[in-house]
Amino acid sequence: MSGGLPSVEAAVALLTRLPGVGRKSAQRMVAHLLREGPQGIAQLSAALTTMQERVRACSRCFNLAEAELCWICADPKRQSAQLCVVEEASDLMAMERAGSFRGVYHVLGGALSPIDGVGPEDLNLGALLERMRSESIEEVIIATNPTVSGEATAHYLTAMLHGLQGVDVTVSRLAYGMPMGGELEYLDESTLYQALAGRRPL
């Protein structure tokens, strides 16, 4: 899509800023939208704008919400003694798709990354400490990503939580290991290392 179509190039450039969208898929999206006609684009733009206007952070856990509390914090059936800490709302959604966690969440809004200038003060840690004191939380499950910054954040959180005066809480971390459906042959070495170290008796 070289030369001549600046309006298409502009749209493609903005679409490739979305996660998981490369140049090829952006071009395919653009071709699809143009085929659909003006109504499709108007509908999509309106839906995105409405979403932007309505959505805010849950005042308790920083998940996406359209009201003061998100749908999880507002659900009396969720077990508030179990708190799962995630980096982003999209991680919370992935956990919810898995469907086995019945507790509540805390969305940090990122992970510690000195290189990118993200320090503890940039994450929703003050609110987490506040929750540790005011709510009856028995276990904190750290579900940050298995990346350098996610691991650093997990370590920081563990130290912070263990250091809390007058709060007795279990801190745990999601297990490392083989992804289901994958093949051992194609696993990277550090995953295999972790899978071996974390082996469980049958």
Added chain:
Amino acid sequence: MSGGLPSVEAAVALLTRLPGVGRKSAQRMVAHLLREGPQGIAQLSAALTTMQERVRACSRCFNLAEAELCWICADPKRQSAQLCVVEEASDLMAMERAGSFRGVYHVLGGALSPIDGVGPEDLNLGALLERMRSESIEEVIIATNPTVSGEATAHYLTAMLHGLQGVDVTVSRLAYGMPMGGELEYLDESTLYQALAGRRPL
């Protein structure tokens, strides 16, 4: 992303209508857009709307264009004796990314598919016939998809082009075979069959 966030669900539903976008990636996109803030969505909506307003079909080949002719038809360096027929403008873009074709194109706007009610009258075939008569085309390269409807369209086109009175044209089809970088072990049987049948002496 169950319960409670209708505005997000509406945006996710529209995003999943884009090619290659499933529910997971739509949720990731939405989370990203919300993180970026209102400006990102406004910019994206504006770019899509501008593109929709400016883009039309090239009057000669039906590629996307912002003027009467697309950037390929307007380029005097393209060899107009070679015509490559594709289903959609996105296929043309894929060909252009490959970068080795120096001729011109004709975009059909789809492929024959009786099941979906797409017949010859729904494709840009009249304009193709008109071009065969008025332009000095020596070779037509059929680059429809290697799918049932793409193959049916290729057969239909071949018969149509060979039946033209007073027009002497070579009709060819893109080769079938192994995709580069793939592994034989993971190839489907019909591709392997085609790769064997189309083997070339070294």
